[in-house]
Amino acid sequence: DTGVSQDPRHKITKRGQNVTFRCDPISEHNRLYWYRQTLGQGPEFLTYFQNEAQLEKSRLLSDRFSAERPKGSFSTLEIQRTEQGDSAMYLCASRKTAGGLYNEQFFGPGTRLTVL
Amino acid sequence: GQQLNQSPQSMFIQEGEDVSMNCTSSSIFNTWLWYKQDPGEGPVLLIALYKAGELTSNGRLTAQFGITRKDSFLNISASIPSDVGIYFCAGQGGASKIIFGSGTRLSIRP
Numbered sequence: 001d002t003g004v005s006q007d008p009r010h011k012i013t014k015r016g017q018n019v020t021f022r023c024d025p026i027s028e029h030n031r032l033y034w035y036r037q038t039l040g041q042g043p044e045f046l047t048y049f050q051n052e053a054q055l056e057k058s059r060l061l062s063d064r065f066s067a068e069r070p071k072g073s074f075s076t077l078e079i080q081r082t083e084q085g086d087s088a089m090y091l092c093a094s095r096k097t098a099g100g101l102y103n104e105q106f107f108g109p110g111t112r113l114t115v116l
Numbered sequence: 117g118q119q120l121n122q123s124p125q126s127m128f129i130q131e132g133e134d135v136s137m138n139c140t141s142s143s144i145f146n147t148w149l150w151y152k153q154d155p156g157e158g159p160v161l162l163i164a165l166y167k168a169g170e171l172t173s174n175g176r177l178t179a180q181f182g183i184t185r186k187d188s189f190l191n192i193s194a195s196i197p198s199d200v201g202i203y204f205c206a207g208q209g210g211a212s213k214i215i216f217g218s219g220t221r222l223s224i225r226p
Contacts (some may be wrong), residue, residue, distance in 0.1 A: 004158070033213070042120075042204045042216030043159065056213065091158050105214060107158030 004108035006092050012114045013082055020078045021111045025094030032075050033105060034067055035091040038062065043091050049075060050097070082115045089113075119143075119180075122205050122217030130225050133193060137203060137220040138189040145207030148181045148188040149214065153202045159216075163190070192222075200224050 004025045013019050025032045030051050035043035046065070047057045051072035061067075064082075069075040079086055089112050093105040122139045129135060139148075147166055151159035163174050165181035165188060172179055178191045188205055205217040 040218070042122075042206070042218050043212035043214075044216070048213065058213075093158070104161050104164070107160070109157050 001023055004094050004106050006090075006108040006111050008111055009109060010112050010114075012116065014116050015084060016081055018078065018080045019113060020076055021081055021090055021092075021113075023075045023077070023092030023094075025073070025092070026074075026076070026096075026106055028073070029094035029096045029106075031095050031097055031105075033067055033079050033093040034075070035093065035094075035107075037110070038087075038094040046077075048071060079113075082113075084115045087113055087115045101115055120205055120207060120215055120217035122220055124220055125218070126221040126223070128223045128225065129195060131197060133195055135192040135195055135199070135222060136189060137205075138187065139205030139217050140187045141207055141215075143207075143209065144185040144188070145209050145215075146185075148179070148190070148207040149206040149208065150177075150179050151204040151206060151216075153204065153219075155201075159204055173197045195222075195224055197224055197226060 007022045021047050033048040034046040037043040045058050047067050049069040052069050064080045067077045089110040091110045092108045094106045095103045120141050122137055149164050150162045155160045163172050163179040163187050168185045169183050170181040176193045202219045204219050206214045208214050
């Protein structure tokens with residue numbers, strides 16, 4: 001396994017269009033997280049899943065954002081009616097919950113979204 | 117909400133020098149984390165701290181979990197060119213999300 005993968009790596013879209021990003025976590029990891037990172041800032045938590053259940057959503061996740069993890073493996077993050085303020089790097093991370101003092105969240109390379 | 121104040125925002129140092137950066141929080145965390153992020157990549161965990169007062173090393177990196185559980189520092193000794201990047205402190209209060217600082221950008225003169 002080569003780690004967390006995200007697709008696409010870059011997305012340029014026009015304002016008002018819908019976009020969907022995909023994250024494939026490390027295979028034995030049951031928790032999957034989405035973060036957003038804007039230029040010059042650290043990542044900000046958006047939401048997380050334990051298996052297929054979405055357990056927490058940030059206030060940053062407006063009604064235009066929806067995330068799914070239908071089979072408890074890969075996840076998608078969709079943004080509807082994109083706005084210029086949605087331009088950011090969208091990071092996915094995964095971790096396992098069993099065993100160990102601290103189970104590290106492993107981050108993917110991110111999807112950089114630019115809304116024109 | 118929870119906020120982490122990380123300083124300095126950027127550092128420009130000579131190769132071989134030691135580096136120190138720190139992070140303070142308005143809230144208590146159970147776990148402090150230090151990450152490094154290279155351009156075009158996601159953050160990579162460097163050090164995790166679990167107990168107040170804990171001092172942990174990872175090669176040339178040393179980090180401490182403050183006694184009050186509201187602060188942490190990271191030191192890098194004898195910096196080398198590959199240390200260039202953005203360093204983030206982060207805190208984890210529960211089992212889920214991580215709260216990140218705004219980062220320290222490290223640049224090194226060869």
